[in-house]
Amino acid sequence: MIVGGVAGGMSAATRLRRLDEEASIIVLERSGHVSYANCGLPYFVGGVIEDEDDLLLQTPERLFDRFRLDVRVGSEVVAIDPATHTVAVRATGGGATSELPYDALVLSPGAAPLRPPLPGFDRVRVLRTVEDAEQLAGRARGAPRTAVVIGAGFVGLETAENLAGWGIRTTVVEAAEQVLTPLDPELAVLVAAELVAQGVAVETGVGVAEVTASGVVLADGRTIPGDLVVAAIGVRPDARLAEMAGLALGPHGGIAVDADGRTSAADVYAVGDAVEKADSIGVGSSLIALANIANRQGRRVADAICGRNVRPAPSQGTAIVKVFAVTAAMTGWNERRLRAEGRTYRVIHSHPMSHAAYFPGAEPMSLKLLFDPEDGAILGAQAVGGSGVDKRIDVLATAMAAGLRADGLADLELAYAPPFSSAKDPVNMLGYMAENLMSGECDVVEANELASLVASGWTLLDVRSEDEHAAGAIPGSRNVPLDALREGLGALGPGPFIVYCEVGQRGHTATMLLHELGIAARNLDGGYRTWRSADAAAAGDPHRLVRAEVPL
Numbered sequence: 001m002i003v004g005g006v007a008g009g010m011s012a013a014t015r016l017r018r019l020d021e022e023a024s025i026i027v028l029e030r031s032g033h034v035s036y037a038n039c040g041l042p043y044f045v046g047g048v049i050e051d052e053d054d055l056l057l058q059t060p061e062r063l064f065d066r067f068r069l070d071v072r073v074g075s076e077v078v079a080i081d082p083a084t085h086t087v088a089v090r091a092t093g094g095g096a097t098s099e100l101p102y103d104a105l106v107l108s109p110g111a112a113p114l115r116p117p118l119p120g121f122d123r124v125r126v127l128r129t130v131e132d133a134e135q136l137a138g139r140a141r142g143a144p145r146t147a148v149v150i151g152a153g154f155v156g157l158e159t160a161e162n163l164a165g166w167g168i169r170t171t172v173v174e175a176a177e178q179v180l181t182p183l184d185p186e187l188a189v190l191v192a193a194e195l196v197a198q199g200v201a202v203e204t205g206v207g208v209a210e211v212t213a214s215g216v217v218l219a220d221g222r223t224i225p226g227d228l229v230v231a232a233i234g235v236r237p238d239a240r241l242a243e244m245a246g247l248a249l250g251p252h253g254g255i256a257v258d259a260d261g262r263t264s265a266a267d268v269y270a271v272g273d274a275v276e277k278a279d280s281i282g283v284g285s286s287l288i289a290l291a292n293i294a295n296r297q298g299r300r301v302a303d304a305i306c307g308r309n310v311r312p313a314p315s316q317g318t319a320i321v322k323v324f325a326v327t328a329a330m331t332g333w334n335e336r337r338l339r340a341e342g343r344t345y346r347v348i349h350s351h352p353m354s355h356a357a358y359f360p361g362a363e364p365m366s367l368k369l370l371f372d373p374e375d376g377a378i379l380g381a382q383a384v385g386g387s388g389v390d391k392r393i394d395v396l397a398t399a400m401a402a403g404l405r406a407d408g409l410a411d412l413e414l415a416y417a418p419p420f421s422s423a424k425d426p427v428n429m430l431g432y433m434a435e436n437l438m439s440g441e442c443d444v445v446e447a448n449e450l451a452s453l454v455a456s457g458w459t460l461l462d463v464r465s466e467d468e469h470a471a472g473a474i475p476g477s478r479n480v481p482l483d484a485l486r487e488g489l490g491a492l493g494p495g496p497f498i499v500y501c502e503v504g505q506r507g508h509t510a511t512m513l514l515h516e517l518g519i520a521a522r523n524l525d526g527g528y529r530t531w532r533s534a535d536a537a538a539a540g541d542p543h544r545l546v547r548a549e550v551p552l
């Protein structure tokens with residue numbers, strides 16, 4: 001018996017059938033559809049996916065024909081009795097309840113959108129089901145002039161892009177200080193800059209106090225016009241049924257499960273957004289609502305039910321999102337979380353091109369790697385840019401899952417030809433940089449350390465060309481281009497120096513040269529480009545990056 005017929009539930013059902021032709025498998029689904037592509041819903045709203053049928057990957061009839069699954073849509077499970085091994089089910093929306101027995105029960109009820117108790121919130125739309133998408137798409141096509149999207153997470157930003165695509169003047173409002181909180185601020189601001197550049201207004205660091213007939217009122221009293229208001233402020237695990245049945249919940253309110261997906265009740269399993277996941281870095285569990293994990297867990301739980309050995313598969317939170325022309329992706333923990341958990345870590349920023357710069361079409365990206373300086377363990381990675389971001393994060397996520405050290409990235413033999421990469425792939429380059437740091441060959445300074453070092457007597461030295469320096473530089477820095485450094489040192493004083501260039505590469509060469517000459521120097525990690533985004537993030541002003549039209 002399976003409750004919930006989408007990602008986790010349907011993966012479990014079809015895997016069970018492949019493993020056991022004799023089993024009677026019933027899937028109970030509350031909505032009118034099974035196996036629908038909820039990840040595609042924002043693109044249906046935007047008209048990118050034109051035909052609603054393209055979202056419906058399966059029908060009950062097709063699932064019966066191929067897998068002999070008994071799929072019952074419009075059937076809501078309202079109670080579970082683990083003692084008698086029965087569930088109570090009724091037609092969605094009301095009606096009589098009947099009892100169905102199970103030998104094994106898989107819960108995959110997903111998550112429910114958060115709905116804060118705000119005045120006027122009943123005016124707000126959410127995007128969770130095909131029915132929600134139909135309604136929102138209808139409204140979007142009805143030519144509203146303005147829209148407000150509350151929440152700048154993955155779904156919020158995808159929705160904003162798709163509403164803006166209809167020519168609707170759209171504002172994203174986010175209570176946190178930045179968009180996309182899984183990213184650290186200096187990468188998130190690049191995404192905010194793209195939104196702003198595409199005409200979407202971004203309000204961060206301010207919550208919504210009230211939803212009115214004509215938009216929203218912010219906590220600071222300003223009003224934002226919105227003929228249409230959509231909320232995507234996150235989800236909570238839908239653990240109501242489990243809780244009512246007395247199943248143990250985890251510390252974050254999700255259903256507690258072991259490595260096989262077993263809950264605290266005999267023969268009851270749970271998967272997907274509703275459960276707490278073992279964390280690949282820390283001890284304990286976290287809530288991660290992602291389709292890959294739900295599908296993986298659905299397959300594994302079917303294996304466990306059929307008596308197969310199941311490998312533990314902790315979760316890293318690898319995710320990706322497209323925001324207009326920019327892709328943002330991440331895996332593992334961000335710096336904020338590492339700091340909060342008291343972990344020791346080092347940071348590397350780089351700004352490579354997606355493929356050989358001399359080959360047409362190369363696009364810039366910004367990469368960030370977080371690792372343990374003692375054992376080299378990769379703790380997290382983030383990327384924002386154009387093409388090639390997805391590949392780099394997936395390689396880094398794989399390296400992390402495989403337990404590769406950060407400096408071991410230098411040795412990865414990755415596919416190369418000019419249209420695809422560079423002979424030293426951006427991931428290799430992160431490995432070289434990690435090696436330099438771990439071996440003590442070269443030390444770096446982070447942008448947020450500059451002020452205190454300068455105050456204690458360090459000199460900021462820009463080794464870019466005079467033209468680059470004139471076009472924009474860190475205030476207070478002196479300029480001696482790298483090629484003139486040997487001759488120009490005399491005029492600079494004894495140091496110590498914080499060296500920087502555009503992205504960190506010339507700065508590294510200059511730092512090594514200064515070391516050779518017996519002069520104390522540290523390189524600014526990620527160079528001027530990282531400093532600029534850290535500066536814009538600290539000021540909460542993505543427009544600074546848009547105005548200068550600085551590449552990512």
Ligand SMILES: Cc1cc2nc3c(=O)[nH]c(=O)nc-3n(C[C@H](O)[C@H](O)[C@H](O)COP(=O)(O)OP(=O)(O)OC[C@H]3O[C@@H](n4cnc5c(N)ncnc54)[C@H](O)[C@@H]3O)c2cc1C
Pocket residue numbers: 003004005006007008009028029030031038039040041042075076077078108109110111127128129155238241271272273274289290291292294
């Ligand atoms: C708009 C949107 C975009 C997304 N985009 C991405 C993306 O790009 N990448 C990504 O990784 N993830 C994305 N996700 C998240 C992803 O869809 C979920 O992580 C995944 O679907 C979770 O699978 P699940 O089986 O746990 O729950 P779901 O797929 O949500 O399925 C749960 C089902 O259970 C049913 N149900 C609940 N309670 C009952 C009950 N009592 N009786 C019967 N049926 C019940 C519900 O109707 C629902 O159909 C997106 C989600 C949304 C909403």
